[in-house]
C-alpha cells in the first residue's frame with residue numbers, strides 16, 4: 244500500500260510517521276525547495292505532546308520544549324499583575340507538560356526523524372486525479388506520482404481541498420495582525436519560566452520561554468486588512484501601537500530583530516463537514532484552518548495523524564479507514580476552530596464590553612478557570 248503525502252509541515256510529517264507505524268509506504272512531496280516556517284515558534288499543548296510521544300517523537304519535545312511552569316496576565320499599561328499561577332495542577336491532571344518550541348527547530352527535527360532524503364522538495368501539486376483504487380498527483384514541474392491514497396496536508400491554502408470539496412473556500416480575516424519572533428531571555432521583560440501576557444485595548448503582548456534561553460514573543464493588534472507595513476517599519480509600528488504601555492513591553496520592542504520578526508494577518512476558515520473523498524484525506528490546516536488563539540492548529544494536525552494511524556490499525560481497506568478518520572475527527576476539529584474564533588473575538592475587542600469583562604475576570608482569577616478551560620481542550624483529544 245502506498246500513500247502520497249502532500250506537504251512536509253507538521254501535518255504531513257506526522258501523517259507519514261503515523262502511516263509508517265501501520266506498515267504503509269509513504270512518498271512525501273513538498274512544494275518549497277527550502278522550508279521557511281511562517282511563525283517563529285508555537286506552543287504544543289499536552290494533547291500535541293502526547294501525539295508526538297505516540298508517534299515516537301517525544302524526544303524532540305523534550306529537547307525543544309521551554310520551561311513554561313507558570314502563567315500570568317498583566318495590565319498592559321501599568322504592568323500590574325492581574326493573575327499569576329502555577330501550571331502544575333494542569334500537568335498533574337493530564338500527566339504531560341506543554342512545550343513551547345521553536346517552529347523552525349520542530350519542523351527540521353520532524354523532517355530529520357522521517358528522513359530528509361525521503362522528502363521530495365520542490366514538488367508543488369496543482370492537480371489531482373482519482374479512481375476507485377488510485378490517486379495521481381500532478382506537480383507544477385510537469386512530473387506526477389501515483390499511489391493507492393493521498394493525505395493532503397498542503398496547508399490553509401490547500402489545492403487538494405478544492406478537489407475534495409468540489410469548491411474553493413474563502414479564508415476569513417480574523418480582524419487582527421500578529422507580529423512574532425524570538426529574543427534572548429531577559430527577566431526585565433518577563434520571568435524565564437512563565438507564559439506572560441500583557442493585555443489592554445483589545446491588544447496583547449505575549450512571551451513564552453523556549454529551549455536555548457530564548458523567549459518566543461508575539462504582539463496582536465486589531466487592525467484593518469492590507470495595511471502597508473513590513474519589516475522596515477516594524478519597530479516604529481509597534482512603538483506606535485503600544486505607546487504608553489508598561490516598561491517590559493517597551494524593553495521587548497527595543498530587543499526585537501526586525502529582520503526575523505514576522506507580520507501575519509490572521510485568518511481562519513469556517514468549519515466544513517467534508518474532510519475526505521474516497522481514498523483522499525485532508526489533514527491539518529487543509530482540513531481545519533484556525534486562528535492561533537488557543538494554540539491548537541498544530542496540535543490538532545498531530546491529533547489528525549494519530550487518529551489516521553488508529554483507523555488504519557483497525558482495517559486494511561483504504562476507503563473504510565479514511566471514512567472512519569473523517570467521522571472521528573470532524574466534530575473535534577470544528578469545535579477547536581470555533582473555540583479559537585470565540586477566544587479570538589474576546590481577546591481582540593470585537594465587543595469591547597466583553598473584552599473589558601474578561602479583563603475584570605482576570606483580576607479575580609486564581610488559575611482554576613483558565614486551567615479547567617485548557618484541560619478540557621486537551622482531554623478531548625484522541626489520547627486523553
Ligand code: FAD
Nearest residue numbers: 250252253254274285286368398527528535538540541542
Ligand atoms: P503547514 O504548516 O502550512 O504546512 C503545509 C505544507 O504544505 C507547507 O510546507 C507548504 O509549503 C506545503 N504546501 C503548500 N501547498 C502545497 C502544494 N500545492 N503542493 C505541495 N506542498 C504544498 N498551532 C499550535 O498548535 N500552537 C500554536 O501555538 C500555534 N501558534 C500559531 C501562531 C501563528 C501566528 C500561526 C499563523 C499559526 C499558529 N499555529 C499554532 C497553527 C499552526 O502553525 C498550524 O496549524 C500548523 O502549522 C499546520 O500544519 P500543516 O502541516 O497542516 O500546515
